[in-house]
Amino acid sequence: MIYSVLVEVQLRPGIADPQGATIERALPALGFDGVRNVRVGKAMRFTLDAKDAVAAEAAVVEMCDRFLTNPVIEDAVVTVTAGAVV
């Protein structure tokens, strides 16, 4: 079975985010007000061939723990959907 996976990686709360801070500082000068709490993370998308949804989810969680995130500074949210979204 093919599953479509989205892994959103964000810096853990409390870890300073220089990219977010830079964007937040730059926006008012461009005429955009009222933007706060900017955090810039990663959105990784891929397809995965797995036995079933449970196996797919488990594999992705393990990938995140071991490889896709650095748990010292990052958290991940995983979304697994059946089928290859194109």
Place this chain on the structure above:
Amino acid sequence: MIYSVLVEVQLRPGIADPQGATIERALPALGFDGVRNVRVGKAMRFTLDAKDAVAAEAAVVEMCDRFLTNPVIEDAVVTVTAGAVV
């Protein structure tokens, strides 16, 4: 009104994603098989103070066009939710 915004930025289809390709090549050696089509984009989250949902959405779309992305190589998907999700 405060809105929570998620902007997911991905390279446009057909544009090479060397980072995604490198991650894909690395995975089998770590014992993860069956992963394909890896694309690495950005997930930007922020809060926005706007009159209403329509105004919020419009502001974010303009921000994307003018600042947060380069439409020449990137596509953005915007999700606006009422309230400050923490």
Place this chain on the structure above:
Amino acid sequence: MSPRVGVVVFPGSNCENDVIEAVDSLGGRGCVVWHGDSALGDVDAIVLPGGFAHGDYLRPGAIARFSPVMAAVSEFARAGGPVIGICNGFQVLTEAGLLPGALQKNAGLKFLCRSVIVRVETTAGALTNQASLGQHLEIPINHFEGNYTCDAETLAELRSEDRIVFTYVDNPNGSTGAIAGVCNPARNVVGLMPHPERACHPLLGGTDGAILLRSLLVAAGANIATCG
């Protein structure tokens, strides 16, 4: 016998020959160790050099730490052998869990290549045994992701165990506690962002880095003595 320093090359590493040149100029013998090898060969110290292992894709060091050679490096470190990570090498060591913390993007969001002044915070260890406590050294940095990050608990532990090896006098990248380099509890594994090999020749503007690499050769020599 002059100590042999193995310099690990990952695809994308680029400072390996610079480190070897500097080590050789100080009387050591540098040699290349390929990342795909699972044995280190006959070496008395290991350096993970600067560069962009695997393009720094995903995160610096994230892919490199899975290279076959890293098991051997861990083993070598566990046995007390001196292991130094310079810049990208420091990033690899944190990803591999051989050193605490993480290195994220510089606070200014810019790549920085320039000289900085670091203060020697401890002289007990593989890289500063020839330096004096509190000594100021001028050494170039060359990184985008050198912003040392750790939680309060780790910071307290590093402090209480005297494991902060260098701090920046003028913090260039937002590092927690202005940390430029740390070591493991056994003090034989040291990671630092500045590049000592770039400050070992008067024509290139400074020789402060030689103090550190000489310390490494002393540690490597001691390693020969203990390992026989």
Place this chain on the structure above:
Amino acid sequence: MSEPLHRALGLTDDEATSVEDILGRAPNHLELAMYAVMWSEHCSYKSSRIHLRRLPTEAPWVLVGPGENAGVVDVGDGIAAAIRIESHNHPSAIEPYQGAATGVGGILRDIFTMGARPIALMDPLRFGPLDDPRSRWIAEGVIAGISGYGNAVGVPTVGGETVFDATYKGNPLVNVLCLGVLPTDRLVLGRASGVGNLAVLLGSATGRDGIGGVSVLASAGFSDLENETAKRPSVQVGDPFEEKRLIEACLQLLDEHLVVGIQDLGGAGLTCATSETASRGGVGMDVDVRAVPTRERDMEPFEVMTSESQERMLAIVEPGGLGRVLEICARWEVQASVIGVVTDGGRLRIRDGSDGPVLADVPAASLHDAAPLYDRARKAPTLRDDSDIRALAAPLDCGADLVGMLTDTSWVSSQYDHQLFLNTVEGPGGDATVLRLKHPVSGRDTGRGLALTVDGNHRWCAVDPRRGTALTVAESVLNLACVGARPLALVNCLNFGNPENPEVMWQLAESIDGMADACRAFGVPVVGGNVSLYNESAGVSIDPTPVIGLLGIIDSLTTRPPGPTLTQGHRVLLLGPESTNLAGSRWAADRGARGGQLDPIAYELHTAVAELTRALVVGGLVSGVHDVSVGGVGVALAEMAVRSGVGFSVARIADHRALFAEGPSRVVVVVAPELITNVVAMAEHAGIAVARLGLATGDRLVVKGLLDIDLAGATRAWRDRLPLALGAGSVH
């Protein structure tokens, strides 16, 4: 009926007829596409070739002149240096980060194609004004792109130029120069030979990116934003990690003598690489388009043959060596595929499967040699008189005008690794970069040095492209002299407007003649170059901007050159002729005056000044040195002051004209009191005028009768200009 296919592909009706004549039949779609990319302005130089022939290209030390991937000169000790410059102007205007990044990638491949290890990059950059937001966005993206790619690929960027001017609004100039070194006996050329040898494609998979890129982007100006949007698919993403592995793999292949020829894939992709290697070697090639690894499904043969996907090389190898080639590539994780075979008869045949149907069959050489050659109409513009220059009033505040011209570019260069390989003795910031010359394989230090400078001046060239270009070459010669180097070889990047405009063609021809004159006078061969035309926005061509890259040699490098520094208590002298002509000067241009005529250059005098400067530097007789260039003596002195934290007090500068004039052949030197008589005697002996301007001292910049300003304030203005304008940050 809609537009005929050849026109859609960018071929004129006459060009299409030529193709038919060559083939003796109507070309099919694939063949037409191949001719279209190869005969584009970018690949064929069809408007400029006729003029470029006038450049002097020979000297005993030249091993490879223009026409190959890079120029190569013998630098002694069994070492040769390969050098090349290229533009990536149009891609950078659309996607600054990737446009600049892929520009770096492209120029690197030109260098390691010659068997050389790339050791240094230089980036002459020109953007619209700092107060224009889009120009700032482009500048930040371009600089980030060069930093991102150059640093990661592991080649230091050791110098460049950073210019902001309204003429580049909408059309930035992103030029990149690369220098490499190789053992002289490893020199390889991009040619195929040996019937039966294999063509092996190395590196990235081929995608649809950049299809028609060279012809579409570099060969037509931008008329409006809508057009840009239509060109979107042409943007390519660079992969420095792939390129790094490709460099290491290719150099190892060359070390082990496994390739008979090697060629990078640049503009026009596989069509160019296969036809160029074949025609240079006087052979033909059968290419199996299906053997090319693709990144996307269902690619058409014409897409595969014209794609400009980055990070690819074509190696010609003997069948017996293929096994080892594949082994080396596997070690470096570089994909390698046999895609063709060398044939006799000179035909380039594209097939669908190695024995499959022939999809295209053309004489390989015709894609190059038969390319059209245009002697486009030229017309001198009506001469501008000097009334606007004469009408300029003396400044109310010389000090403010002077400070307004100071910019510290270290905000740019500190984003580049400029130290890798432990060669950089003098990095960005001085008149020229100085690198230790080490043997590329053994690493042995020769005790000698290479020096590099890049220079361009659109204001001079707008006033007079011939003199302006000659003066630019002269400035480069003097920049090298300031670090003790003598010139060896020149490369140039000719950034001009629309060649269909006769005045632009006139500028190009004049500029080439000025360069040719200067190169002959200085005995410097031109070993390579690049022409970038159609630099225009909204129908207005940029000011003519030839950029000169000059490589020099330092015969004994035992100490660091003094650099543009002031030392407290030392004397400040100006060597060279007087100048009060403001034509073409930055000060006048900033005030809207662009008329007048440039001072002519006296070549013998200039050579004498350069030789004297070199002797003073090499002999350790000066503690500081800086040539007079943009902003005149005033800016030269002020730059030395802010860099060293020492002020000056000088006299004998009569008025603002003498302060800001940019006349040639002048150098500021700083001399310890006890060496003054020595230095003055040497200058007099060489027949060079010496003006004793005054003293390096204190914390003010003082020019008697003209200005008296605070060093700290000037230093802040200099240092903060770029960080304040560009530091706000953007998303690239």
